[in-house]
Every structure is written in structure tokens, then in C-alpha cells.
Amino acid sequence: MIAGLSRATIAGLSRATIAGLSHATIAGLSRATPVLVQGIAGRMGRTHAALMRAYGTNIVAGVAVGAPGREIAGVPVFADCAAAVAATGAVVSVAMTPPAETLAAALAAFAAGIVLLVTVAEGVPAQDALRIGLAARAAGAVWIGASTPGMAIPGQVKLGFLPDVALRPGSFGLMSKSGTLSYEVGWRLARAGLGQSLWVGVGGDPVKGMRFPDLLPVFLADPRTRVIVLVGEVGGTEEEDCAAAYAALGGDKPLFALIAGQEAKEGVAMGHAGALVHGASGTLAEKTRRLEAAGARVFPSIEALVQACAAATD
Amino acid sequence: MLLIEADGKALFAAGGIAVPAGILATSADPPSLPGAGPWIVKAQLPAGGRGKAGLVRRCASAAEVAAALRAMLGATHKGHRVGACLIESEVTGVEHYLALMLDPARYGVRLIHLAEGGVDVEQAGAGQGVLCAPDVASIDAAIAAAIAAPAVAAAARALGRMLLARDLMLAEINPLFVTDTQAVAGDAKVVVDLNALDRQPEVARLIEARPEAYADAHRKLHAGFDYVEIDPDGQIGLLTTGAGLSMMLIDELTARGARPLNFCDIRTSMLRGSPERIVAALGWMAARPSLRVVLVNIFAGITDLAEFAGLLADALAQSPGLRVPVVARLIGRGAEAARQVLGERAPGVAVEDDLDAALALVAAAVRAP
Numbered sequence: 183m184i185a186g187l188s189r190a191t192i193a194g195l196s197r198a199t200i201a202g203l204s205h206a207t208i209a210g211l212s213r214a215t216p217v218l219v220q221g222i223a224g225r226m227g228r229t230h231a232a233l234m235r236a237y238g239t240n241i242v243a244g245v246a247v248g249a250p251g252r253e254i255a256g257v258p259v260f261a262d263c264a265a266a267v268a269a270t271g272a273v274v275s276v277a278m279t280p281p282a283e284t285l286a287a288a289l290a291a292f293a294a295g296i297v298l299l300v301t302v303a304e305g306v307p308a309q310d311a312l313r314i315g316l317a318a319r320a321a322g323a324v325w326i327g328a329s330t331p332g333m334a335i336p337g338q339v340k341l342g343f344l345p346d347v348a349l350r351p352g353s354f355g356l357m358s359k360s361g362t363l364s365y366e367v368g369w370r371l372a373r374a375g376l377g378q379s380l381w382v383g384v385g386g387d388p389v390k391g392m393r394f395p396d397l398l399p400v401f402l403a404d405p406r407t408r409v410i411v412l413v414g415e416v417g418g419t420e421e422e423d424c425a426a427a428y429a430a431l432g433g434d435k436p437l438f439a440l441i442a443g444q445e446a447k448e449g450v451a452m453g454h455a456g457a458l459v460h461g462a463s464g465t466l467a468e469k470t471r472r473l474e475a476a477g478a479r480v481f482p483s484i485e486a487l488v489q490a491c492a493a494a495t496d
Numbered sequence: 497m498l499l500i501e502a503d504g505k506a507l508f509a510a511g512g513i514a515v516p517a518g519i520l521a522t523s524a525d526p527p528s529l530p531g532a533g534p535w536i537v538k539a540q541l542p543a544g545g546r547g548k549a550g551l552v553r554r555c556a557s558a559a560e561v562a563a564a565l566r567a568m569l570g571a572t573h574k575g576h577r578v579g580a581c582l583i584e585s586e587v588t589g590v591e592h593y594l595a596l597m598l599d600p601a602r603y604g605v606r607l608i609h610l611a612e613g614g615v616d617v618e619q620a621g622a623g624q625g626v627l628c629a630p631d632v633a634s635i636d637a638a639i640a641a642a643i644a645a646p647a648v649a650a651a652a653r654a655l656g657r658m659l660l661a662r663d664l665m666l667a668e669i670n671p672l673f674v675t676d677t678q679a680v681a682g683d684a685k686v687v688v689d690l691n692a693l694d695r696q697p698e699v700a701r702l703i704e705a706r707p708e709a710y711a712d713a714h715r716k717l718h719a720g721f722d723y724v725e726i727d728p729d730g731q732i733g734l735l736t737t738g739a740g741l742s743m744m745l746i747d748e749l750t751a752r753g754a755r756p757l758n759f760c761d762i763r764t765s766m767l768r769g770s771p772e773r774i775v776a777a778l779g780w781m782a783a784r785p786s787l788r789v790v791l792v793n794i795f796a797g798i799t800d801l802a803e804f805a806g807l808l809a810d811a812l813a814q815s816p817g818l819r820v821p822v823v824a825r826l827i828g829r830g831a832e833a834a835r836q837v838l839g840e841r842a843p844g845v846a847v848e849d850d851l852d853a854a855l856a857l858v859a860a861a862v863r864a865p
Contacts, residue, residue, distance in 0.1 A: 282694065306691060307663055307691045308663070308691065309692070312598065312630050315603040316629075319603065331797070343797060344797065345795075345796075345797025347829070360739055361740070362738020362740055362741035362742075363740030363741040363743075365795045365828075366741055369795070369828075386739055388598070388665060389598060389600040393600075415739075415740055416743075418600060423601065442741075443747070444746075444747040445743075445747055445756075446726075446743060446759075447724055482751060483748050485852070
């Protein structure tokens with residue numbers, strides 16, 4: 183269904199309609215969805231374009247300023263997004279660009295009519311991310327990033343570099359700030375014979391594209407998802423906002439949460455710029471309290487979460 | 497990252513916001529005090545709750561200042577050691593709260609002004625105040641609509657320009673001392689964006705100038721990865737990749753009664769064939785006499801673990817100062833080959849693929865005499 187979407191069809195729609203389209207855009211991804219890779223000539227772009235293709239993603243084009251006319255990872259390379267979209271009909275882009283170039287790449291993608299953009303760069307300045315977010319909103323596009331390992335519908339398609347060893351088709355909808363912690367959760371689920379319906383890494387940046395509360399309706403509406411798993415971190419208010427959304431939407435699907443950073447040091451960003459605690463704001467205690475009040479279950483360890491997932495499928 | 501108050505105020509002063517006359521003292525016998533007193537002595541560390549912890553004191557005499565310095569310098573608060581105190585002339589006025597911050601959910605800037613300041617309004621934040629677009633004109637318009645007092649509005653405009661121009665995430669003044677003619681920043685809570693340092697040389701210079709106060713940021717800037725010491729007397733050194741998994745590991749270890757030394761996101765994908773980062777991290781761990789064991793935990797989605805194992809063996813060979821057992825939990829791409837590499841080149845390393853089994857080995861190493 184996503185292949186039929188274009189910027190022209192969604193420009194000017196209401197916020198509610200756009201929220202509905204986010205669902206269609208993300209959950210409607212399939213092996214048919216045409217995807218381009220920005221920064222395909224770089225080390226990461228080259229490697230992951232090939233790995234995504236091997237997984238089944240329909241990579242149709244690459245963009246690299248200095249390499250138009252060449253072929254990389256078996257797809258044609260264009261000088262800019264507009265040319266790549268015009269020639270191939272790509273509607274999704276994975277930007278494998280350095281952090282300082284990610285704002286320009288995102289603006290070019292939205293201008294070319296891309297409706298779903300995944301950016302993977304670690305270290306995009308927060309004010310650049312604000313501008314990407316505003317541009318995505320103006321274009322009616324969905325942005326996942328700034329720094330994320332990407333997303334996947336296991337067995338179908340992956341955008342980014344979620345490790346194959348942790349991907350397994352199933353009924354758990356997984357959303358995570360941390361890449362590696364979600365790998366560990368996904369891998370243990372897979373080892374227990376449990377898989378994921380849809381997996382979205384929102385990334386650990388303070389300013390980002392899709393946040394937990396934005397994704398919650400996507401999982402609630404997705405018929406493949408039976409249980410929603412939130413892997414959070416201290417800092418920011420995303421978990422709290424997701425708790426409010428869960429309470430308001432009255433979801434009939436269980437929400438399980440694991441939140442890292444109980445022992446985080448105040449005033450210091452723990453690896454992720456967003457994982458910054460100051461005062462009572464962003465603490466694990468507050469996130470846990472709000473999620474539990476909304477009816478979610480919060481687990482103290484990875485193993486406790488995985489055991490609850492196993493029990494939920496009985 | 498949160499700046500210490502003195503650095504936040506340096507940015508304020510450069511941006512046109514009035515701050516009290518002050519000096520920074522790193523020992524109990526400070527140079528000449530600013531003004532005739534009374535003075536406020538404030539411990540400089542990047543964490544809140546100083547007032548409630550007794551780290552902010554009003555002093556009426558030089559002797560009281562010296563006593564306050566003796567009490568505060570060297571104290572620790574929320575994992576930070578007090579290396580310096582700011583001594584300022586006392587300022588009076590009506591206390592206001594003024595803050596501008598990025599609003600991540602709405603892609604805007606939030607302006608909060610309360611005509612009452614003080615310790616208890618520190619919980620102000622998300623959801624309060626006025627939202628505006630992240631540009632000077634929109635911020636100025638919001639200030640004009642929300643703030644009547646000219647001196648406060650002027651401070652707010654300066655704060656807004658600073659937020660945008662310096663790539664700040666938060667600029668908060670609590671309290672702002674307001675009189676009929678002026679508004680003086682009594683405190684400065686400034687959160688800078690380490691991801692923007694390449695284009696913020698002034699902010700980078702502040703951080704460069706204080707390797708002790710910003711030890712964790714220094715490690716990140718100079719070594720290129722995250723290493724945060726969370727317990728100087730910790731027993732378990734963590735060589736890990738991935739911020740979330742590293743944090744979770746610390747939480748799970750602590751819940752079991754263990755004492756991890758550090759947080760670490762070594763970023764295996766950025767090692768580029770050099771053991772340099774691993775050597776640096778092992779060196780910081782070995783420098784702590786309390787260290788009893790090193791736990792390596794790598795979940796490799798993309799990284800080839802055999803290559804990582806080779807670099808780990810290289811790093812161990814280059815770290816003669818490290819005299820504790822090493823437990824490695826390696827999972828993902830090339831784990832079998834990695835086990836072989838370590839078996840040949842670093843046979844002392846205990847390799848596990850189950851995390852709980854690795855944690856049991858770590859616990860045993862901590863208990864060993």
C-alpha cells in the first residue's frame with residue numbers, strides 16, 4: 183500500500199490523517215516497497231545496501247554525490263535523491279550519511295517525495311534533528327532516527343542494520359531506544375522460539391523522528407502484533423508520554439517494558455545524548471511509576487521480560 | 497551534558513546576561529573575595545540538588561567562606577567530586593524562574609517564566625510554558641507576549657539567542673534576581689549538545705579547560721567513545737558496546753549486589769582494526785585499585801567477533817598493568833571463531849556465550865581472595 187503513496191497525495195492532510203498514514207507507511211512496508219540508500223558509496227552504505235538486499239529488502243537505487251552512473255551493491259547510483267526517485271519510483275530511503283550531512287540528506291529526501299526516511303548516523307546535533315523533524319512534518323513523511331539501527335518486519339524487509347540473528351517473525355511488536363539492548367532482547371526472544379511482528383529502533387537521541395507514543399497506535403492497529411514490548415532508557419519523557427498514550431487509547435494489547443539506566447550518573451549523558459537525568463526528570467522510578475499506572479508491566483531484568491513474553495504466548 | 501554553574505555563567509556573561517561578581521576557588525585559601533560580602537559559596541558540579549545537600553552556603557565573613565570551602569571541596573555528590581567552588585557577592589531581588597529549552601516532542605523551543613523562583617520550582621519543565629518555533633523571531637514574539645518586566649524580557653531574549661547560537665538543549669536561570677532596573681542570574685543550568693561541539697568552539701573550549709570537572713566528556717572527545725566512571729571504588733570493569741545494553745548490565749549487576757566500576761560503549765564498529773580504544777579502556781580500569789575482574793560483553797550484529805577477539809588479545813598483551821581475570825561474553829557473528837582466537841592467543845580469558853553464566857564467573861572472581 184505504501185508504494186501508492188506519494189508526497190502529492192498526502193500534502194495538506196489533517197494531523198489525524200497523517201497519524202493514520204504513519205501507520206500505513208510503517209506497517210504497510212513489504213518486499214515490494216522500493217527503497218533507496220543515500221550515501222551508498224560510503225563504507226556503511228555499501229555494506230548495508232548489500233546486507234539489506236540479501237535480507238529481501240527491495241533496494242532499487244543509491245545516491246552518492248561523487249558517483250552517479252556507477253552501480254554499487256547491484257543498484258544504479260544517482261547524483262541526488264530527486265533523480266533516484268524519478269528513475270526508480272523509490273518511496274523509502276535509508277540515509278547512511280555522516281552526522282554532519284544528515285540534515286541535508288533528510289531535506290533532500292523529503293523534497294524528492296520520500297514518505298519514510300530512516301537515518302542511522304550517530305551524533306546528529308539536536309538542533310539539526312529539530313529541523314529534520316519539522317521538515318518531515320511539513321512533508322507529511324515519517325522519519326525514524328536520527329541515530330537508530332533501523333526497523334524491520336522480520337522475514338519480510340529490513341531498513342538499516344538490525345542483526346539477522348535476532349530477527350524472527352512472530353507476534354511481539356518491539357520498539358527500542360537502544361540498539362544493542364534490543365538485539366539482546368530480540369535474540370533471547372528468538373532463542374525462546376518467540377519472534378517479532380514489527381521492530382522499530384527509535385534511537386537514543388533527545389530529538390528524534392517517531393517516538394514511543396507515536397508508534398504505540400501503529401502497534402495497536404497492527405493485526406500481527408499481540409504484545410507490545412518497549413525497551414526504554416532513562417532521560418527525556420518518551421516513556422512517560424507513551425504511558426499517557428497507552429492509558430488514553432485503552433489498548434487491548436499488553437505493554438511490557440524494560441528500562442535501562444537505574445544506576446545512571448546524574449548530569450552525564452550515558453552514551454546516548456538522550457540518556458541524561460537531571461533532578462527527578464527522566465528517572466527510571468518516574469518512568470516505571472507512570473507506565474505501571476497506565477497498566478503496563480515493567481520488568482527489572484532482560485530475563486524477566488523474556489520469561490513474561492514466553493508466558494504471554496501460552 | 498550539564499555544564500558546571502561557573503561555565504554556564506561564562507556563557508551567560510558573553511551572551512549579555514548579568515551575573516554576580518564571582519571567583520572560582522579550588523583550595524580553602526581563596527584569592528581576594530569579590531566585594532565586601534556577604535558571599536554565597538557554591539560547589540561546582542554538574543548535578544542538581546546542591547542546596548538541599550548543603551553545597552550552597554551563605555557566608556558573612558572571610559572565615560565562614562574558608563570554612564564552607566573546607567567542607568565542600570573534595571566532597572562527593574551524586575557521583576561527582578567537588579573540585580571547585582564559586583564564591584559570589586550576594587545579590588538580592590525578587591526571585592524569578594526563567595528557562596528556554598528544546599521541546600523534543602513538538603520540534604520547538606519552550607519558554608518558561610515564573611515570577612517566583614527557588615529550589616522547589618526546579619520540577620518545572622515539559623508541558624509548561626509557551627511553545628514557539630526554533631528561530632529568533634518566534635522566540636522574541638513569545639517573550640513579548642509572556643513577559644512584561646523589561647529587564648526580565650531582555651534576559652530572556654539573550655537566553656533565546658544563546659540557546660540557538662550555541663546549540664544548547666536547556667538554558668535555565670533559577671533564581672533570576674529581579675529589581676526595577678536589572679535581572680541578575682543567580683544560577684546557571686546549561687545543557688550543551690556534545691554532538692554539536694565541532695561547530696561550537698567556545699563551548700568546546702570550556703570543556704577542554706576542565707578535564708577534572710568533565711572527565712567523562714573528555715574521555716569521549718579524546719578517545720572517541722563513551723566511558724563513564726560510575727563508582728570509583730567499583731570492582732567490575734566493563735568493556736562493552738552499546739549504550740542501552742551497557743546500562744542494563746550495570747543495573748542488573750548492581751541489583752545482584754555487585755559493584756560495577758564503569759559504563760562503556762566502545763563502539764566495536766569503529767575500532768577499524770586497532771586495539772587502541774580497548775587499551776585505553778583497560779588502562780582506566782587498571783588504574784583503580786578496587787578492580788577485581790573485567791567483563792567483556794559484546795553483542796555483534798555486524799562486527800566480526802573473530803576480528804574483535806584478535807584486537808582484544810592484542811590489547812591484553814599491551815596492558816601489563818591489568819592483573820585481574822577477564823571474562824568475555826561474545827555473541828553473534830563469528831562467535832565460534834572468536835572463541836578459538838582467544839583460546840590460542842589469550843588462553844586466560846574465560847569465554848561464555850550465556851550472559852548469566854558470565855555473570856556467575858564475574859561474581860566468583862569478585863569473591864576470590
